[in-house]
Amino acid sequence: MFRRCAAWVRYWARMFDVYLFAIVLGIVDTVFSTRSFGRGSLERVGAGMIILFLWVFTESSFLTWFGTTPGRSLFKTRLLFAGSRSIPFSEALVRSFKVWWRGLGAGIPIVTLITLSTAYNDLTQHPITSWDREGGFVVVHEKIGPLGEKAVQMDLISPIECTSPWVDHTIIVRFF
Numbered sequence: 001m002f003r004r005c006a007a008w009v010r011y012w013a014r015m016f017d018v019y020l021f022a023i024v025l026g027i028v029d030t031v032f033s034t035r036s037f038g039r040g041s042l043e044r045v046g047a048g049m050i051i052l053f054l055w056v057f058t059e060s061s062f063l064t065w066f067g068t069t070p071g072r073s074l075f076k077t078r079l080l081f082a083g084s085r086s087i088p089f090s091e092a093l094v095r096s097f098k099v100w101w102r103g104l105g106a107g108i109p110i111v112t113l114i115t116l117s118t119a120y121n122d123l124t125q126h127p128i129t130s131w132d133r134e135g136g137f138v139v140v141h142e143k144i145g146p147l148g149e150k151a152v153q154m155d156l157i158s159p160i161e162c163t164s165p166w167v168d169h170t171i172i173v174r175f176f
Contacts, residue, residue, distance in 0.1 A: 006141050007123045009075050011116075014099075016071035021058060022051045049107035056100045060092035076142035083136070091135060098131035 062069045064087055068078060081087040103119045105111035123129050132139060 006139075007120050009077060009141060009144065010123075010139065011120075013069070013071035013075040013077050016074060017059065017069045018052065018055055020070055021055050022048075025051060025054070045107075045109060052100060052104055052107040056093070056096040060089055060096045063087045063092040063096075064089040074147060076144050078140045078142075080138045080140060081136065082138065095131050095135045095137060098134070102131060103129070 059069055063079060067086065072078065079087065081091060100106060101115075103115055105113075105115035119129060128139075131137075
């Protein structure tokens with residue numbers, strides 16, 4: 001049972017990070033850009049794929065500089081590197097690329113569903129994901145605090161990427 005919960009906590013933390021990153025990119029684009037894109041679904045898919053790719057480098061930087069990401073911090077999840085106090089950027093980058101490809105299917109529609117499902121099944125049957133096992137990482141979970149619980153409730157009730165009333169979707173789409 002714990003592994004299933006841990007898998008979901010990891011997912012929520014990652015999605016929180018990716019959504020927050022997309023919002024920040026969208027705001028930066030809105031402030032500095034004069035171009036305007038439509039709301040076509042192809043543009044949304046392409047923007048989502050590029051945002052996920054850019055997150056690989058951002059996540060690696062967060063892990064190297066702070067040892068965590070905003071989502072992991074919110075959901076009381078820590079990533080430890082075997083035999084080291086800090087995570088070297090090169091190791092964090094390799095791990096992030098593996099998560100991007102094996103766990104998120106590079107954001108490619110349909111492929112993402114398959115890779116997420118496969119990663120979830122693997123994590124619920126084994127105590128560690130393939131990318132953590134190969135990289136020598138250990139994920140530690142603590143009890144989620146009230147703020148993390150509220151974030152989960154908001155995400156389950158109104159996912160940011162679909163129906164959130166406080167996010168203007170054109171901000172995210174306009175980035176590209």
